[in-house]
Amino acid sequence: MRPTTIIDTCRDSDHARAFIAGVASGCEGLAFVSTGICPGCETCREEYAPDATPDGFEQLWQSGEVFAEPSFSPCGCEICGSTLGGNFEPWHAVDDNGEIIHGDRACVDCLLYLANGDLPEKWEG
Ligand SMILES: [Zn+2]
Ligand SMILES: [Zn+2]
Secondary structure (H helix, E strand, O other), X not given: OOHHHHOOOOOOOHHHHHHHHHHHHHOOOOEEEEEOOOXXXXXXXHHHOOOOOHHHHHHHHHOOOOOOOOEEEOXXXXXXXXXXXXXXXXXXXXXXXXXXXXXXXXXXXXXXXXXHOOOOOOOOO
16 A cells, blocks of 8 residues: 555656655655545644544544645645645655654645646646
8 A cells, every 4th residue: 555556657757757756755654645634633633623522523524614724835845845835735644653644735736646646737846
């Protein structure tokens, strides 16, 4: 279940290759990389629903009452390593120990790539 399995799809341009390499190194050792809020993540619960219990938070998440708003940051993306500022969403993955990792900045390119396998038309590392 390593992310490298989705990395061998389409390599038709230099920037796509650079993007894929960036994602591969950003996600090294991680599995189940996904973007948005994670109902099992303590950091998200504290940030989005500090008064909710873990079960309550999951219910709020399922009903769509808590969701990740993209927020602007001048810092780059933690997944692909792009240094461009922009709007970022939180992201999550599972590490070698089975622990949920919480990240703060996944860029739109990574969002689309992880959701659909879409490669960016333009990308700068
Ligand atoms: Zn989280
Ligand atoms: Zn990215």
